Amino acid sequence: MIFALEEINNSTELLPGIRLGYQIYDSCASVPVAVHIAFHLSNGHDHIFYKDSNCSQSGVVMAAVGETGSTPSISMSRIFGPFHFPQVSHSASCACLSNKQQYPTFFRTIPSDQFQADALAKLVKHFGWTWIGAVRSDSDYGNNGMASFLAAAKKDGICVEYSESFDKTNSHRKIQKVADVIRSSTAMVVVAFIDSSDMRVLLEELARNPPPPRQWIGSEGWITDSFFTSYSFCEGSIGVAIQQSFIPGLRDFLLDLSPTEVAASSVLTEFWEDAFNCTLTKTISNRRMCDGTEDIKTLKNSYTNIFQLRMTNMVYKAVYAIAHAIHNALCQRTNLTIQCDKNIRLESKQVLSQLKKVNFSQNGYPVSFDANGDPVAFYELVNWQKSERGVIEVVAVGYYDASLPKGQEFQINKNITWVQGETQVPVSVCSESCPPGTHKVLQKGKPICCYDCIPCPEGEISNMTDSPDCLPCPSEYWPKAENDYCFPKPVEFLSFDEVLSIILAAFSIMGTCLAVITAVIFFHTRTTPIVRANNSELSFLLLFSLTLCFLCSLTFIGAPSKRSCMLRHTAFGIIFVLCISCVLGKTVVVLMAFKATLPGSNVMKWFGPPQQRLTVVSLTLIQVLICTVWLILSPPFPMKNLTTYKEKIILECALVVRSRKTSKRRYPNQSPELPQQPSFKAKEQWLYSELQL
Structure with a gap:
């Protein structure tokens, strides 16, 4: 802070001719002391007046830089608010301080913990960890930060096995209890939203009996503290940190x-x-x-190492932010020079108003505040890696930039070392992922990350990992044995190359040949008394109809089509009626022949050849009429039977139109569904249903 003020006082561009003074107070990390200092500053004047030539305005306090902790900053900001006294903190990161209704004069150069919580949640999700443990400081920093993290983690489907809080002032039994929870947990990953002093107490307790391998995820409060790298069981820790920075001239100032x-x-x-x-x-x-x-100049410690500055740069930017606010209130550029009015009695309210508008860049580091008094959030992703010397070092491996588009904020550009020096990402889940073909069923009384993998029921699939439900296959598809993919159901019909078709065709041709041979014999012996007595005309017609009946069975072989469906049923019906009519005519003639032997009977004159022909023609025409009406009103059509067998499709001809609720797909159009059939083999059942009378 002193270095920044000397730079400002020696600058010809920022507050030329005006010097800024300072007083440094130590709150000793005590809220009562911080409150006392806040009341002291709010009085507006110090008890000592500085009247030398170096002071532009004696004893008037314009703004405060600090406090370091969130809890003291909250107390101080509640006091500063009513007096419109601006406060710029370099380290108080509690998200609660973004509430301008409660803390209207609070600003900070460190990002809000809301951004840090989002970054940690995205980090956990990025590496596929869904089962974690959580520990936090029992303070405004830890409680509010962890609450924001848990809310963000819940949105990303991350489950928390335990969430413990503690403070360094707690009893040893309390600290030991938290350590035992970490040791006995099943979660591999531990997210620690803890400040540095509390983390030291926890790690000292864990070091007494080191826990099983744990992957530590740290907040900026402790992840860059080199003191903790001496704990070997924390190797591979990863977390977010304030951006590393370099301030030119600071090293010479520190060594002078x-x-x-x-x-x-x-x-x-x-x-x-x-x-x-x-x-x-x-x-x-x-x-x-x-x-x-x-x-x-020979010292080599954290004091002289200015290449690892993180929080220091936040102080540097806070001082410059206040200086720019004062500059904007007092100074203006005229031609090529900057003129500052030293006679204006500047009030803290004016500084507060200008502080909301500051927007500048110092040494390449942008400084501005949003409506909540927060800067643009930018974090480094750091990893504890063992160097060639065998010493654990904090290495930057990526960054988180909240100003980038959604989904691109998180970037990793270096290899990460994990717990125990492993190069593979550790696994931390309550239940292993459910493979395709199964779905998740939650375990009773446990979080949503704990589940069992249950195979999909028959006819349903899941084609992705960790599927919450199984989806039924489309009606014309059936799942593979692994239940992870639907493939088209095999289509079956009575094809010509199948055994049943060959047997059917063989019997059909055999019957046809027998009928033809019989007809030839009858024709050859047509003049014999036995043929003439059997009404040769009806006999030949009967043999012809039998021949066609045998041939009709061939139309039932092959894939059904619209024409074949109409042909196979109507042709068989008409030919069968013709055949029965011939049999009926011959039977009636024989029956009447016996009755005609009675004396005086003249019945036979009504059953002569003309009457027999008329009977056959009449009955056949009736069947033709019935078939014609049927084809006009409700013709048979090809359809896909999806109900008889779930795993395959049977192509058949539908004879009856069902309601729309039970209709199934025609091919290529829509067709009704047939009623459920007995579970015979597909081809035998199909043949039976087509040929039954």
């Missing part, structure tokens, strides 16, 4: 410490003594006296 500056500051004195393990005040007996040979 004179002994006079160190001695004048209690904070710098403590830092100096810890860094070089010596003492400046002789208060630490087991340390040597600092002799002045200590060179801060």
